[in-house]
Amino acid sequence: MRTDELEKVMAEADCLHTEADVEAAIERMAREISAALRQSDPLVYCVMNGGLVFAGRLVLRLDFPLQIGYLHASRYQGATQGGELHWRVPPADSLQGRTVLVVDDILDEGTTLGAIVEACRARGAARVHTAVLVEKRHARRPPGLHSDFIGLQVEDRYVFGFGMDYREYWRNAPGIFAVRGS
Secondary structure, three states, X not given: OOHHHHHHHHHHOEEEEEHHHHHHHHHHHHHHHHHHHOOOOOEEEEEEOOXXXXXXXXXXXXXXXXXXXXXXXXXXXXXXXXXOOEEEEOOOOOOOOOEEEEEEEEEOOOHHHHHHHHHXXXXXXXXXXXXXXXEEOOOOOOOOOOOOEEEEEEOOOOEEEOOEOEOOEOOOOOEEEEOOOO
């Protein structure tokens, strides 16, 4: 995409949550996660690339010993609609008997996050928790699929910023934005 097109998307976008809103949500989540997982010696998996910004801000606020890893699974491949799940980097650590916290940017329909949770369980994780910065409000998610820790909720629109992308750009936008007309 051309830079002027990308700048236009940002200029016309609706700000759903400011940077201050996001930081406050991350601070609240850190307290909740610390209370729940402090004694569990967790392995925290950042889901690349979307979870990178959120995970970086979150783990600095977790005040207990933990290990950090990453995995990379995507259904979007730069598109605006999801397709088949592609594993670029599957969970590589020994998960046998471990508590795992999967940190991702968004819970939309749940296909990607559900597959990641199942992959961790298949590798022997004793408990798998999930934390998402944003949860979309809609009825397309299968019953029972949820995140344990949720930062913010947004309407069912195409959102970007704070790690979430618009066609692989604007992950660096300082807040949660929705594409105009989406």
